[in-house]
Every structure is written in structure tokens, then in C-alpha cells.
Amino acid sequence: MNKTPIRVAVTGAAGQIGYSLLFRIASGAMFGPEQPVILHLIEIEPALKALNGVVMELDDCAFPLLKGVVPTADLNEGFKGVNWALLVGAMPRKAGMERKDLLGANGKIFGPQGQAIQKNAASDVRVLVVGNPCNTNCFIAMNNAPGVPRDRWHAMTMLDQNRAKTQLAKKASADITAVTHLAIWGNHSSTMYPDFFNAKIGGRPVTDVIGHREWLEKDFISIIQKRGAAIIEARGLSSAASAANAVVDTVRALTTPTAPGDWFSVAVCSDGSYGIEKGLIFSYPIRSDGKNREIVQGVPLNDFSRAKIAATENELKEEKSLVAELLPK
Numbered sequence: 001m002n003k004t005p006i007r008v009a010v011t012g013a014a015g016q017i018g019y020s021l022l023f024r025i026a027s028g029a030m031f032g033p034e035q036p037v038i039l040h041l042i043e044i045e046p047a048l049k050a051l052n053g054v055v056m057e058l059d060d061c062a063f064p065l066l067k068g069v070v071p072t073a074d075l076n077e078g079f080k081g082v083n084w085a086l087l088v089g090a091m092p093r094k095a096g097m098e099r100k101d102l103l104g105a106n107g108k109i110f111g112p113q114g115q116a117i118q119k120n121a122a123s124d125v126r127v128l129v130v131g132n133p134c135n136t137n138c139f140i141a142m143n144n145a146p147g148v149p150r151d152r153w154h155a156m157t158m159l160d161q162n163r164a165k166t167q168l169a170k171k172a173s174a175d176i177t178a179v180t181h182l183a184i185w186g187n188h189s190s191t192m193y194p195d196f197f198n199a200k201i202g203g204r205p206v207t208d209v210i211g212h213r214e215w216l217e218k219d220f221i222s223i224i225q226k227r228g229a230a231i232i233e234a235r236g237l238s239s240a241a242s243a244a245n246a247v248v249d250t251v252r253a254l255t256t257p258t259a260p261g262d263w264f265s266v267a268v269c270s271d272g273s274y275g276i277e278k279g280l281i282f283s284y285p286i287r288s289d290g291k292n293r294e295i296v297q298g299v300p301l302n303d304f305s306r307a308k309i310a311a312t313e314n315e316l317k318e319e320k321s322l323v324a325e326l327l328p329k
Contacts, residue, residue: 005036005067007122009082011113012089012131013041013071014051016237020244021088022054026063030248031255038068042078042089075116082121086247087113087141090131092238102133103319107326110137114144121148126254128266129155130247135187135267135281136319142269142281143327151293155267157184157192157283158253159239159246164194164224168201171220172209178202183285183299184265186312187319190225192283193308198299217304258287263296273297274309280316 008025012018018041024030025037039058043051051071058069072078079085091105110129117125125148129138138155142148165179172178182199186192196216201209210216231239253264263285270276273284273295285296301309 003035005038006031006084007038007040007082009040009042009079009085009121011042011078011085011087013039014043014047014054015089016240017088017130017243017247019054020241021086021247022058023061024244024248026058026061026066028063028065030251033065036065036067038070039066040070040078040080040082041072042075043071043073044089045073048073075113076120079113079116079120082117083124083126084251085113085117085121085125085127086251087127087129087137088131088247090134090137103136103322104326106131106133106137107140107323110141111144111326114141114148117141118145118147126152127154128247128250129153130243133187133189133319135189135283135316136323138267138281139279139320140323140326146328150269153269153281154250154254155188155281155283156243156246156250157188157265157267158250159243160184160188160192160194160224160227160283161265162242162246162249163227164196164199164220167220167223168196168199168206168210171212171215172201172206174201174209179206180259180262181285182265183263183296184283185305185309186283187316188267188283189312189315190229191312191315192225193305193312194221194224195285195299195305196220197302197305198285221308253286254288254293255290256288257290263287266293268293268295271295274299274301276309276313277317280313280320282313282316 134155142153169176178201180200183195196206199206267281267283270280270282272278276282
């Protein structure tokens with residue numbers, strides 16, 4: 001095992017998602033059982049004491065693949081030479097809080113992070129934004145790092161995909177692995193569109209397997225769109241372990257070849273595919289060859305789907321206009 005360690009930066013490393021995520025990365029769940037890693041753990045100054053406790057726990061796990069830990073509150077040190085930047089830390093959403101309230105506060109976090117990634121990260125750096133509102137946070141960071149190619153930037157919608165797959169599998173009394181071709185379109189918000197029309201269960205269209213069209217068009221979409229809020233209501237805290245699991249799933253999906261004909265969901269910088277405004281961070285069906293990824297073309301969209309996709313695109317355009325002053329002139 002002489003592989004060069006992958007350097008992985010995690011912001012908000014002492015937070016709830018971070019705590020669920022770091023041990024998965026260090027154990028090999030993200031990059032495989034033979035790929036060593038060095039963790040760069042980035043936190044704000046008041047959280048450094050808690051972060052030190054997390055570092056102690058990482059030490060106490062004696063992970064064979066963990067070749068170093070760099071805890072810091074300095075963005076330049078935190079992103080120095082990293083191959084992956086997982087931007088998890090964000091202003092938390094509290095019960096009753098609207099996403100728009102979050103945009104301004106989080107924009108001030110993600111602009112400087114984008115600048116620090118451009119200045120310090122490895123030339124092959126790839127970025128996944130998890131902290132919400134993740135699409136627009138990613139948009140802000142990307143536009144503050146014009147030297148980092150736009151195809152390196154991602155925002156997470158895998159949690160929505162996993163939630164949607166589970167609901168479809170339960171409704172059909174099918175195994176979760178039977179659900180394929182499920183795309184999340186648009187914003188990671190209550191406007192996202194989980195596209196059941198193109199999804200399959202056991203190779204058959206979901207609309208054939210689950211004949212209850214009204215449930216699919218109303219209840220199913222509503223459950224997925226509001227699942228995050230439902231977990232906050234039940235737990236008193238936002239989803240953490242399931243979000244961390246989706247981070248692992250996303251990085252694995254991007255770094256391993258996609259099963260033939262299938263796809264997965266992640267938000268990327270729009271190139272105009274499907275008529276979406278160029279430059280928006282928009283979730284599409286994506287496939288990867290293990291090194292490069294592409295937007296899947298030619299997915300059929302009916303009028304119902306187009307209307308849902310237009311609504312989520314409009315929300316992203318609105319968010320873009322609200323953060324205009326946080327972008328470099």
C-alpha cells in the first residue's frame with residue numbers, strides 16, 4: 001500500500017455532519033480500502049476546542065488509512081494542497097427559518113472559502129458543497145475562484161436521491177437496490193424535482209410498478225421536498241448521519257464508473273443542457289467514468305416534469321439575484 005494519500009478538507013469539521021462524516025472517510029468508506037487519506041479539519045475559532053476532541057477520537061480509532069490530521073481555523077492552511085474540499089460548515093437552519101434568510105449569512109462564508117481554495121488547493125482539486133443553501137453557496141464559492149475549472153464544482157443532492165429511492169422502494173415493497181435511473185433536478189430545496197417518470201424499479205418504469213399516479217405526483221414529491229424539515233421537527237436538529245452518508249455516496253459516485261445506462265444526482269455548473277440558464281448550480285442526472293463526469297443528455301421530459309424543473313430553476317435565478325453583491329465585480 002504505497003499510494004499517495006488523498007488530502008481531504010472538511011469545513012465545519014466539529015459539527016454534526018462532520019462528526020458523522022470524518023470517521024467514514026478515515027475508515028476507507030469514501031475512497032476505498034487501499035487509499036490512504038490526510039484530513040484537513042477546518043473550523044471557526046470558537047469550535048477549535050471541540051475539534052480537538054474530534055481529533056483525539058480519530059487518533060483513538062487507529063485507522064490504518066489515516067496518515068495525518070491538520071486541524072485549523074486558517075483557510076489557507078486548511079485548503080493547502082487538498083485534492084477534495086468538502087464544504088460542510090454553514091450557518092445552521094433553525095425551525096421556522098426561511099432559506100432566503102440563510103443566503104446572506106452563508107454567502108459571507110463561502111466567498112472567502114472559494115478564494116482560499118483557488119489560492120491553496122492542489123491543481124486537481126474537486127469541491128462538494130454540502131452546507132445549505134448548497135446550490136447557491138457553491139455558486140458563490142465558484143465565482144470567487146475563477147481559476148478553478150467549473151467542472152470541479154458540485155453541490156449535494158444525493159441525500160434527496162437516497163430519500164426518493166427509499167420512498168419508492170417502500171411503496172412498491174421492493175428492495176432499495178432495485179430502484180435505478182432516479183434523478184433529482186434543480187435546487188436542493190423544497191422546489192427540487194425527484195423525477196419518478198424516468199425512474200425504474202427492477203428495470204420497469206416506476207409508473208407501471210406503482211400505479212397510483214396521484215400518490216406519485218403529490219404525496220411522493222411532497223415527502224421528498226419536505227423531508228429535511230420533517231427531520232428537524234422530529235429530531236430538533238437537522239439530518240446529520242444521513243447527510244454524511246450522502247457525502248460518501250456522492251464522492252464514490254463521482255470517482256467510480258457509473259453502472260451502464262444508469263445515472264446519479266449531483267448539482268453541477270449548468271452548460272445550458274435542458275435549457276437551464278448557463279452558470280447556475282443545477283442538479284442533473286450525471287454519469288461518471290471514474291475520472292470525468294457528464295450531464296446525461298436526451299432524458300425525456302413531459303409537460304409535468306418541465307413545469308417542475310422550471311419552478312426550481314426560477315428559484316435558483318432568484319437566489320442568484322439575492323447574492324449578486326457577494327460576487328466579485
